[in-house]
Structures are given as C-alpha cells and as structure tokens.
Amino acid sequence: MKILDKYLLKTFLITFTTVFVILFFIFILQTIWLFIAELAGKDLDVPLIIKFLLFSMPRIVPLVLPLSVLLASIMTFGNLAENYEFAAMKSSGISLQRAMRGLIIFIVFLSVIAFFFANNVIPYAEYKFINFRKNIAQLKPAMAITEGQFSDVGYYNIKVNKKSGENGNKLSGITIHKKSVNGDGSKTVIKAKNGELISSEKSSILQLVLNNGNYYEDITPKKYTDRKKFPFAKSSFKKYTINIDLSQLNNVDVDEEKVTNSNTMLTVNELSYTLDSLQKNYKTEVTSYSENINLRTIIENKTFNDLANKELVKKRKELPSDILSLFDNRKKAEILRTASSNLSSIGYSIDGSKTNLESKQKNINGHLLALYDKFVIAYGCLMMFFIGAPLGAIIRKGGLGLPIIFAVLIFITFHFINTFGKRFAQQNGMTPFMGAWMSSFVLTPLAILLTYRATNDIGLINMDVVLAPVQKLFQKLIPNKNKTT
Incomplete structure (x- = not known):
C-alpha cells in the first residue's frame, strides 16, 4: 500500500469512526425515548437496562452505517479539496479515481461485513430483544405494575x-x-x-x-x-x-404496518426456506378455493337445469330463451330467492377469502422485504460513498457545516423513499423488490452523475447552463446602445 492510500485511509477511518460513534449514540437515545414506557418506573436494575439496550443496538446499525459513510466521505474529501491537497495530487498526475481506489476497496469490504452483520447478528439480536421484552415481566413480575399509578397490563x-x-x-x-x-x-x-x-x-x-x-x-x-x-x-x-x-407485551411496536416481527429474526437461508413454504401454501389455497367455487356453481347450475328439464317434459316444449317462463309466479319467486341467497353466500365467501389471502400475501411481502433489506444495506454503503466522496471534492468544504447539511438532506431522501417503498410494497402497491430497492434506484443516478462531474472537474451546478438563456433573453429585450448609435 502506497503512502497516499495509507494517508487517505487513515484520514477516512478517523472521521468515519468519530461520526459513527456520535450518530450511534444519538440513535441509542432515540431508542430509549421510544421505549421509555417500558423502562421508566418498572424497578429495573442496571444489568437489565444494559441488556435491553445491548439487544436493541444492532437494529440501529442499518440506519447509522450508510449515514456515517456518507458524512465521512463528504468531510474527508471536502477537507482534502479545501486544503488544496487535491490540487497537489492532480499536479502530480494523480486523478480522483486513483485517490479513491484504496477507499473503494475498504468500502467494498465494509459492505460485505454489513451484509453478514445484517444476515447473522441482527436476526439473533432481534430474537433476543423481542423475547426479552416478552419475558421482562415474568423475570420480575412487579415490573409490570408501577406503584401509585395505573399500569396497563393486558x-x-x-x-x-x-x-x-x-x-x-x-x-x-x-x-x-x-x-x-x-x-x-x-x-x-x-x-x-x-x-x-x-x-x-x-x-x-x-x-x-x-x-x-x-x-x-x-x-x-x-x-x-x-x-x-x-x-x-x-x-x-x-x-x-x-x-x-403477557405475550401481548411483545406487540408494543412503533411500526404499526408490520404484520409480524418473525421475519426480522431470520437469515437469508431461513427466509428463502420460509418463503418457499408460504408461497406454496398460498398457491395451494388459491387453487383449492377456485375449485370449490367452481364445483359449487356447477352443482347449483345442474340442480336448476334438472328442474327446468322436468318442466319441459311436463309441458312438452322446447327450451325457450327465458327459462324462468317455464315456471309459475310462485316457483319463479322461490328460484329467485334461492339464487339471491346463493349469490350473497358466494359473495361473503369471496370477501372472506380475499381478506385471508391479502393477509397471507402481506406476510409474504414482509418476508421478501426482510430478505432484500440485507442486500440493500450492503449496497447502500457503497452508493453513499460514491455520493459523498465526489460531492466533497466538488463543494470543497470540510468540517461540520455544509457537509452535514448535504448529508442530512441526502439521507432523509434515502430513508423517506426507502420507508415509503417498503410500506407501499407491504400493501401490494408494488412488488417487494421495487419497494426495497426504490431508494437505491433513485439515488444511484445521483452517485454516477456526481462521480462524473467530480472526475471531469465540473462544478456541482453549471451556472452557464442556467444563466446563458437568461442572458440571451435580456439581450433581445434590451438592445445594445452602441449598436443603436
């Protein structure tokens, strides 16, 4: 490894570690605030509180890690550009791609670690966290009831x-x-x-x-x-x-759209196995119900046709276009009542099966989203680096000012699109694949554009593209005085 690569990697790691620790601490405080009702006034001792926080920490990493990579990239490359270190590199014949090469290898390695963390550590922590919350009142019953005030228990x-x-x-x-x-x-x-x-x-x-x-x-x-x-x-x-x-204590969750938490406890192999079973059961139930409805309709039609044939034999007539004309008014009313009753019964059956199948499809979607999320976090780290590094080189600002503004805006966009896509996919509004990867699809073109502009020494916004049409318009509206004279 050359001196330049060591210098850039050391600079990036120091910034990345500092940012990660600060953001992790902030998100831990947010977790404590979200679950304050389960911690405050329950006579919890220090070891139980520490265990509660330790089990909740891994779920924060998918939020903190991409944001840390983004902010550290902007700050690192912004400082290099602000201190004219990039100018010295370019004068020595070192391009931006060459300067980024060592860090790209590190970010790829970090993305692989993030995937294994999401696939192994987070599911285990979720399992321990959810069961700990479930059993917290069983380990110490008095924790479920607070002295001197009403406590909601079941x-x-x-x-x-x-x-x-x-x-x-x-x-x-x-x-x-x-x-x-x-x-x-x-x-x-x-x-x-x-x-x-x-x-x-x-x-x-x-x-x-x-x-x-x-x-x-x-x-x-x-x-x-x-x-x-x-x-x-x-x-x-x-x-x-x-x-x-006390089992319903496990249902206390801030995301009301999730059907079950079990999918977050599974690894990729376990999710694939579970999805295969769920999809087979879903297809079997759809096929079975359609066959039952068809069989029921055929039986009812056969009963009505047999009745109509008997009337034809009695009256010795050919089959008319209006079959009900074969019967008297009393029989017509009876047939119509029976048909209406059967139609209502089938309608209720279809509505009930539709609700049941929609619930099962949502469960399948939740498992698919949990599967794709493990890959999204790995790709998100790589994508955030290719957004942050060229953006820092372009804006040429380090420190905690302008880089934080850009990082927060980009991450909020990423998180909002990600949350919207997953919830929309959960409700069958789009495929789970599109819902999970929507934020990556939206921000990947931005990463490519910023990398291209930074590599070619083009600013963040080419003002000539904006100002040139306005200047031409003013030249047409306000003629040059020299020409008129």
Whole structure:
C-alpha cells in the first residue's frame, strides 16, 4: 500500500469512526425515548437496562452505517479539496479515481461485513430483544405494575398503593379496571385489600391472586329506560385469581404496518426456506378455493337445469330463451330467492377469502422485504460513498457545516423513499423488490452523475447552463446602445 492510500485511509477511518460513534449514540437515545414506557418506573436494575439496550443496538446499525459513510466521505474529501491537497495530487498526475481506489476497496469490504452483520447478528439480536421484552415481566413480575399509578397490563389497568416483598410481588390497596371487549370503556371494577403476583419463566401467564375484596360490574340492559333498575352488580370474595396473558407485551411496536416481527429474526437461508413454504401454501389455497367455487356453481347450475328439464317434459316444449317462463309466479319467486341467497353466500365467501389471502400475501411481502433489506444495506454503503466522496471534492468544504447539511438532506431522501417503498410494497402497491430497492434506484443516478462531474472537474451546478438563456433573453429585450448609435 502506497503512502497516499495509507494517508487517505487513515484520514477516512478517523472521521468515519468519530461520526459513527456520535450518530450511534444519538440513535441509542432515540431508542430509549421510544421505549421509555417500558423502562421508566418498572424497578429495573442496571444489568437489565444494559441488556435491553445491548439487544436493541444492532437494529440501529442499518440506519447509522450508510449515514456515517456518507458524512465521512463528504468531510474527508471536502477537507482534502479545501486544503488544496487535491490540487497537489492532480499536479502530480494523480486523478480522483486513483485517490479513491484504496477507499473503494475498504468500502467494498465494509459492505460485505454489513451484509453478514445484517444476515447473522441482527436476526439473533432481534430474537433476543423481542423475547426479552416478552419475558421482562415474568423475570420480575412487579415490573409490570408501577406503584401509585395505573399500569396497563393486558386487558387490565391495575393500580396498587404499595408493593413489598423481596421482588415487590406483595401488593396492597389494589384497584383494577377491566377493559371492555367492545372498546366502550371500563364496566368492571375490582378492589382488594391485598394480593400477590405469581409468575413462571416457563409460562407467559401472570397470576394475580387477590384477597378480601369486591367485584363491581355495570350491567347494560337491552332497553335504555331500564338502566335505573340495573345500576350495577356487586359481589364480595375472600380469594380471587386473575390470569393475565403477557405475550401481548411483545406487540408494543412503533411500526404499526408490520404484520409480524418473525421475519426480522431470520437469515437469508431461513427466509428463502420460509418463503418457499408460504408461497406454496398460498398457491395451494388459491387453487383449492377456485375449485370449490367452481364445483359449487356447477352443482347449483345442474340442480336448476334438472328442474327446468322436468318442466319441459311436463309441458312438452322446447327450451325457450327465458327459462324462468317455464315456471309459475310462485316457483319463479322461490328460484329467485334461492339464487339471491346463493349469490350473497358466494359473495361473503369471496370477501372472506380475499381478506385471508391479502393477509397471507402481506406476510409474504414482509418476508421478501426482510430478505432484500440485507442486500440493500450492503449496497447502500457503497452508493453513499460514491455520493459523498465526489460531492466533497466538488463543494470543497470540510468540517461540520455544509457537509452535514448535504448529508442530512441526502439521507432523509434515502430513508423517506426507502420507508415509503417498503410500506407501499407491504400493501401490494408494488412488488417487494421495487419497494426495497426504490431508494437505491433513485439515488444511484445521483452517485454516477456526481462521480462524473467530480472526475471531469465540473462544478456541482453549471451556472452557464442556467444563466446563458437568461442572458440571451435580456439581450433581445434590451438592445445594445452602441449598436443603436
């Protein structure tokens, strides 16, 4: 490796490491803010919080890594151009392509590492992270309930005045509001003097044993005028056990468009195997349903044709154009009612199957997007380098000013298009391949254009192209005084 390559690689690595650490710290703070409800007020000790953050860190890398490459490239090559080091290189016969060659090899190596990280480390971390969130209340039951305020746990809002015991599982002054299934408020209230939380790591059920309390339920009569007759029901108990399913704690997620998180836990080989099974099952179900509908229609048509043939034999007529004319009015009404009922039944069946098939297709799309994402992050690092390096050479500005503005604008564009494409693909608006690669397809021409302009010493914007037509227009509108005189 020559001195120039060592110098450029050292400069880039120092900048890249600094930017990566700063951005990683910022995104970690964002993760803490997103999951603050699961961390704050739950009596979590330091090791559990550290484990929570460690499991959430790998999912940040796909966001931080391309942005770090972009910003480090702009800053590195911007500093070289600003300090006239590029001018010295060019005067020595070293082109921009030659200066970038060593870093291109490093970025390719970094892209390969990013792919293996996305394929192996992130799925494992997702698996541990999701299961840790699922089991966090089972490892320490009192974490699910905060003292002195209502805590949302499953289908219940629970408030306790005081917690005691070694693990905080002894409760006193308990008030529970049970959520209504219809979503029309809480109609059941349970109050108890004391109770105990019991859980097991092998089960996702949290038991709440209540002692010496009352059970109140607001009864809603069929008629509104009867409300005064049935205000509420009250019963007392010495011991009452509530089973709370904690598995739904895993469903707390900021991206509501995702159907399941299981696809993010799989590697490329596992995704390929799962996709093969899902697609085969999907095709089998479509074929089976179409055959059932066809068979059902044939049977109903055969029944009607047999009935019409019997009427033809009775009346000794040929088959008319209007088959219903063979029957009397009472029979016509019966046939039409049966046909309408069958049509409605088939319509409901088609709607139900359509919803089911759309859900399965969304699941397939989610797995495909997870598969393509592992390759997108690798290509994204390479693409961001070919955007940032020539852009820094063109703008000739290093430091944390103008490079950050360009980097943020480009990355926001990349992230917005990527998010929009994946969500649109999830809803069958486009193919998952296009949804996952849309941001790369949009920004790759920009990388090619910037590399071409930087290689040929062309500025970011050729002002002559913009100003020349305007200048010609003014020359036509305002004639030259020398010519007139």
